[in-house]
Amino acid sequence: MKLNVGILGGGSWGTTVASLTAKNNDTILWARNKKTVQEINEEHRNSKYLPGAELNKNLKASTSIEDTVKNADVIVMGIPSQHFREVLRAAKPHIRPWVPIVSLSKGLELTTKMRMTQIIEEELPGHPTGVLTGPNLAKEIHSGQAAAAVIAMVDKTIAKELQQVFSTGLFRVYTNNDVIGCELGGALKNIMAIATGMGDGANAGDNTRAALITRGLSELTRLGTAMGGRRRTFSGLAGMGDLVATCSSSKSRNHHVGFEIGRGKSLEQIIEEMDEVAEGVKTAKVVMELAKDYKVDMPISREVYKVLYEGNTVNDAFRGLLKIESGSEKEPG
Ligand SMILES: NC(=O)C1=CN([C@@H]2O[C@H](COP(=O)(O)OP(=O)(O)OC[C@H]3O[C@@H](n4cnc5c(N)ncnc54)[C@H](OP(=O)(O)O)[C@@H]3O)[C@@H](O)[C@H]2O)C=CC1
């Protein structure tokens, strides 16, 4: 069945997902930047975020939130987490009552510690909500490389319908009804990507990266399950899958932040030089509070936080991790 899809956010991921859904559905992408909208409509490109990528010719873009969402059968939010709520509020008066809202974002709101689907439920109660997540580096999907993702929704029937909307030949979408776990997997792995980036930038080696990924998985599983996610979810695409892709890829913005820190640059300079979002930088702050709230030990996240915000060096971080007594791998998390 062909649906009307309204996607908010013309960055690298919002544009990528819009180009995928435009293959089989009528899709409108909202971007606030007029030049981006004009370029998508006239040249089928978004050169700011996806240089060199050719977008689906059926994709239409608009600077009007109202026009993007008013006839939509599903709304997709590709807005970075710290701006998610303000854009959703702007769209709210124009959204029909029953329409499902799917988040693409992998972060937590700094001021409230909320997940994006919690924000949707708070701002638009009664709408089915979900998240599309997984190991999905936008630039690879544009180069025609195969990838798998998860659509997580509590309502299995809607999840199955949306599975069809997002799936294309090379983009394979699975369903999952653990929204909390899927959403937390995507947000928490970004901190681990900063950690492995730091190691890679400082030439720490492949063994170190593997140790960080593996212990990172146990760390994010510990917090994720304490917050209500299912353990099994963290070993799936939204957990381990995304963790492995992001922690080992120079295409990841979070890995890039860590890498440049590992090479000696300051966080301020790195952010200044970046045009795209690295969600893990803010998520690291939220996670320190969540770790306290849920009484969960998060040693890797803590060391990343200290480097980002307390002036510690990458060497301090690795020394800090090595000082911790190594327990048994059999223990929970
Ligand atoms: N890129 C990827 O590979 C993937 C990203 N994600 C997640 O998707 C989410 C979106 O990221 P991504 O597309 O990569 O981000 P980008 O940094 O590529 O783009 C950000 C987009 O958000 C817009 N934006 C920023 N601030 C505001 C605001 N205050 N109001 C309205 N629009 C705003 C930008 O508009 P403007 O250009 O006008 O500034 C731009 O369109 C993130 O949470 C990310 O973690 C998930 C999977 C893969």
Ligand SMILES: O=C(CO)COP(=O)(O)O
């Ligand atoms: O989430 C992503 C891939 O799944 C994208 O990661 P970055 O935001 O670090 O680029």
